[in-house]
Amino acid sequence: MALLSIIVAPDKRLKVKSTRVERVDDDVRTLMDDMLETMYDAPGIGLAAPQVGVTKRIIVLDLARPDEDPQPYFMANPEVIWTSDETAPYEEGCLSLPEHYAEVIRPVAARIRYLDRENEVREMDTEDMLAKCVQHEIDHLDGVLFVDHISIVKRSMILRKLTKAKRSDSKVSA
Ligand code: NI
Numbered sequence: 001m002a003l004l005s006i007i008v009a010p011d012k013r014l015k016v017k018s019t020r021v022e023r024v025d026d027d028v029r030t031l032m033d034d035m036l037e038t039m040y041d042a043p044g045i046g047l048a049a050p051q052v053g054v055t056k057r058i059i060v061l062d063l064a065r066p067d068e069d070p071q072p073y074f075m076a077n078p079e080v081i082w083t084s085d086e087t088a089p090y091e092e093g094c095l096s097l098p099e100h101y102a103e104v105i106r107p108v109a110a111r112i113r114y115l116d117r118e119n120e121v122r123e124m125d126t127e128d129m130l131a132k133c134v135q136h137e138i139d140h141l142d143g144v145l146f147v148d149h150i151s152i153v154k155r156s157m158i159l160r161k162l163t164k165a166k167r168s169d170s171k172v173s174a
Contacts, residue, residue, distance in 0.1 A: 004038045004052040008166065009096050010159050015143040018048075018055040021076040024119040028058065032074045032117060036060045040070075044095045046133045048140030051096050059137040063130055075114035078138050081123070083107035090132045092146045100158045104149045106135050 007013055021028055031054060039047040039060055049058040057077045064071040089103040109127040112134055116122050126134050136146060147155040 001037045002034050003041055004034050006038065006042065006047075006051050006095050007053060008098060009094075009145060009147075009162055011096075013053060013055075014050060014096055014140070014145060016050060016055050017143050018050050018057045018141040020057050021115065024076050024115050024117060028056075028076060029074075029117060031056075032058060032060055032076075036062070036072055036074070039095070042095050046137045047095060048137045050140055050143070057141045059134075059141070061130070061133055061137060063133060074117040075112070075134075076116075076119075078112055078114040078134065078141075080110050080135065080138060081113050082111040084109035084127075090129070092132065092136055094136070094146055096140075097145065097147065097158060097162065100147075100161070102146065102150045102154060102158070104132075104136075104146050106132055106149075108132075110135060112138075 031049065035047050035049065035052060035058070038052060039062070045063050046059065046061040049056045059075050059078055061073045062071055084107045086108050087105050088108045089105045091101050092104045093101045108131060109125065110131045112124050112126060114122055139145070147158055
């Protein structure tokens, strides 16, 4: 397994629509494993392939608390096939927008269809934090970040701060 580097916004590679996976084979499984290791290391609770520079429809998640056993999900071609009418705000963060958080309103429950690690089609009913997290990760596959769901004023502020942080980082390493 290998740690991958996570792309930080603003970056054009995060705005690309990813392509479907034909089948979950050993190459896809290796990528899933590397993504999961990268996510645990960050640490985070979800990661989408475009965040590590791969424009394929693959996400990994694990919402287990530190005192619980790991509960990883590996999903290829995940699709939201149903959402609840009920929505709620939830504070979201993202490994590609480090240290920035904002409330995003999304459906509180969603049914997801995806290919699992063994290339089997699965359907899963999600709610609350898992539902929010899956929707957030699927958004990444369409080039959508959580800041695209908030006001333009807030979004610009966050992106400006991230741009500034990138500039000062490059000065240090130069
Ligand atoms: Ni994210």
